[in-house]
Amino acid sequence: MKRRALLKSLPALAGTALLPAAAQPAPLRRTIPASGERINAIGLGTWLTFDVGDQVVQRTRRQQVLQAFFAAGGGMIDSSPMYGRAERLLGELLPQVKHAGRLFSATKVWTAFGRIGPAQMTESLRLWGSGADGRVAGREPRRFDLMQVHNLLNWPEHLKTLRAWKDTGRFRYIGVTTSHGSRHDEMRRLLSSEPVDFMQITLNLADRSALPLIELAASRGVAVIVNRPFDGGLLFNRVGERPLPEAARETGCTGWAQACLKWILAHPAVTCAIPATTNPAHATENMGALLGPLPDAAQQRRIAAAFDAL
């Protein structure tokens, strides 16, 4: 009888046990059109912020940034051979970070010479995979999730190599990048003629010039990564101590960082924004923009108007 009573009560107990998990808000995820794979819509940039040498304090701080990022559901990390010691540091720190198995690794080829591309990408694979056991926290060490042509540099030659390497399984996706509102015409031509999986481009409250290209990418089935979401940090100088716009509060933003990120993510064609930081608390704050509602069209306009009025 005791056992039957216990069995009868199990569904109710299970329901209670599930409640806290069910009550957890789900982080915003976006679909990569080329595959249908879903990824969290905020990643982590590493330009300047991860160009760090052997100084223990600086390294520990970057490890804490990675820990905060993954603890909040992080996935995509974006780097480049252009970012100095960033790729090496990632390779050394990632194996020590909890949940880093969720990593979506994105880096770039950055050379004017097509024949140098393979050697550079091989070196990037070595650097990212240079953890204690040669693996990046449970991931295959010898491939990247995404390889991009940095700043469209010699893209006709590099894209040929990227496609060949993708065919052999060394990359899951390939893409191209630009930033700071530059080379949009070239990007438009490329999107119209070349099959790529990802485009990376700048979009933020101070620079909205890429919006038509982002629409074009979506219409071509190309995933969009947004770089410089804070205009390299200049946005914070501009907003200073100004109060948060009411429209940002309505969507649960706790500060301007989340308001900027939610304004970007409210564009449905954006797959992932990649803010960079040296500060673990900022990493947590930025990842917080994955939670709660996004601004609707009217709220987006009100946030942009409040920013323009500063």
Ligand SMILES: NC(=O)c1ccc[n+]([C@@H]2O[C@H](COP(=O)([O-])OP(=O)(O)OC[C@H]3O[C@@H](n4cnc5c(N)ncnc54)[C@H](OP(=O)(O)O)[C@@H]3O)[C@@H](O)[C@H]2O)c1
């Ligand atoms: N062509 C390309 O492929 C290209 C070009 C540019 C950038 N990117 C990629 O995009 C990434 C992001 O762009 P970015 O690094 O230029 O600049 P960003 O992400 O727009 O801004 C970074 C700055 O914002 C500050 N910040 C971050 N979170 C903050 C918060 N919650 N509160 C206050 N300040 C905050 C950081 O300072 P703290 O350290 O104090 O947090 C840092 O100075 C790059 O790291 C790179 O991976 C790619």
